[in-house]
Amino acid sequence: MTGVPGRVAGAEAAVGPVDTALGFLAVDSGGSGLRVAVGTVGRGAAARRESPEPVRTGERGIDPGHLMEQLVPLVRASMAEAGVARLGAAALGAAGLASLGDALRAELPHALEREFGVGRLALAADAVTAYVGALGSRPGAVLAAGTGLVALGTDLTRWRRADGWGHLLGDCGSGAWIGRAGLEAALRAHDGRPGGSTGLLARAEEVFGPVRGLPGKLYPRPDRAAVLASFAPHVAARAGSDPVAAGILRTAARHMAETVAAVCPTEGEPQVALTGGLFKIGAPLLAPLEEELSALLPRARRVPAAGDPLAGAVDIATELAAGSLTLPGDEALLCVLTRTGDR
Template structure:
C-alpha cells in the first residue's frame, strides 16, 4: 500500500468458517492483545455465494460489543466514544477490518460487493481486507514473510507466496482432492478395513476392529455413511483411529506415509523456489494434533521434497491472521500480495482502483 498515511488505532479481525464466526478487536500496534467473541452459527451460503447480509447480521452487533468492552477499560488506547472521529473516515469504530472466510475465493462475490459499503456506513471503515481463509491461515502462521503454509483438518490446502503473488495447491474437496487431509486418511483407513472384512489383498484386521468398535458391523457402514450430508467429517473422524493403529499395523502406517507424501507435495508446489531465497514452511490445523504417527513421516517427506525450506511452528491461527492483515492495513505496512479473489483490499489510497 502506498500513500494515505499510517492510521494506527484499533483493528478488527474476523474468521468465518464451518464452525461459526469469530471476531477479535485489538490495538493495531499490538494485535496479540485482543478481545474476542464468537458465534457458533456458520454464515449461510446461497445462490449468490456466502450471504453478506447474514454475515453482517452477526458481525455488526459482535463488533459493537467488542468496541464497548474496549472503551469500558478506560485505557488511553481505547477506541473513541460514539460521536467522535474513529480515525477511519469519521465514525467511531476500528481503523481497519480484515475478514477471512472459507470459500471467499470462489463464493465471495456477495461479500466483495456488499461489505465495503456496509462497514463504512456502520463504522466509518475505509480500510478493509477480504481474504480467503487460506490467506488468513498463512498470515496467522507465518506473518508477512515468504514461504508456504499447509492447513489441514478434514480437508487440506497449501498456499505460498514469494510476496509478488499467491500459489495454491489442492483444497479441492474430498471427491477431487484434499489429499492427505483427515477425510482422505479416514476414507483410506475405512477402505483397508473393508478389504480386511472381505479377505481382499491390502486389508487390515486392526483397522477392521477399530471400524467395528466405532461404527458397528462393517457391512452396515455403507448405509450409515452414504445418506449423510456430512460425509467428509464422518470420514475424517476415523483418521485418529488410523493413527492409533500405525505403530503396530503396516497398512495404517502406509496410509499415513502416503498422506505425508501428499502434504509435502502440496507444500512443494507452492513454496518459493531456492532462487527466491529463504523459505519457511508452517503446518496449521487440527490434523497435525495426530502427533508423531503423521508428523514423523511428514518431516521426512518435507526434507526430501523441500530441502531448501525451513520448517517453523505456526505462530497463530486464522483469527490471528486476520488481525495481522488488519493491523498492516491500519499502519500502511501490508506486504502480502493483493489478489482480486485471494486478498482484496480497499483503502483511501485505492479510491481510484477499488478492485485491486
C-alpha cells in the same frame, strides 16, 4: 468502497494510514464457526468472541447476510469490551473465498461500513490468514491441514495455491482423506479384499456400528467431510501396530509434501510452516511428513507456526490500519477495498 487492484503495498502507500485511534476488526470464518478480535493499533487485540455456527453457503456462494447476522452481535460485544467506539480497518479470512466469495466481495464492504464505519477492508482466503498467522510477511509456504487441506506459498510478489479442492476432488492427505482411506481399509477387510485392516474394521464398527450401514449413515450427510475426518485419529492410533494404518499416514505425508513443494518459492531458503488441527495427530503423521519434506525441499527451513488464522487476520488488519501492508494482492486470495474518499 472501491476495489484496489494489484499489489496491496502500492495501494496502501497511496491511501496512507487510517486514524490509529480507531479500532480494527479481525475475523476468521471457517468450517468450525466464526471468531472475531477487536482492538486498536499499538494495543493489539483487546477482545475476542466466537460462534460455533459456520457461515452458510448457497447458490451465491458464501452468504453475506448470514455472516452479518452472526458478526454484528459478536463485534458489538467485542467493541464494548475493548472500549472501541468505531472501526477504521477490518480483515476477514474466509474459507472458500477464492471460489465462493463473489457475493461477499460485493456486499460485505458496504455492510461493514454501514454497521461499524469500516473504511478499509481486506478480504482474504483463509489460506492467506493461515499463512500470515504462521509466517508473517516472509517468503515461504504454509500447509494448512484439518478436515480439508491447502498449501499457500509466496515470494512476496505473488501467491501460489495448491489443492484445497474439497474432499470429493482433492484435499489429498487431509483429515477427510485419511479418514476415508481408513474406512476403505475397514471395508476391504470386511469383504476379504487385499489391502484391508481387521483392526480398522473393528474400530470402524465401534465408532459407526455395523459397516454394512455405513453408506446410509455417511452419504446423505452435508457434513460428511467432517465425519470422515473424525476417523483420522483412529487411523493414527493404530499406526504403531497396523501396517495398513501406517501406510495410509505415509501416503498422506507424501501428498502433503508434494502439495507444499508445488507452492514453495524456488529461490533462497524459504520457510515452511504447518498449521491446522490435523497435526495434533502427532508423530505417526509428522515423522513421515518431515522425511518427505526433507527429500522434496532440501533448501527449505522448517519453522513452527507463530500463530493461527485469527492471528493472521489481526496482523493484516493492524497493518492495513497503519498503511504498512506489503503482502501481494490477488483478486481471488487477497484484495483491499477502501472508501472512495480515502484514496
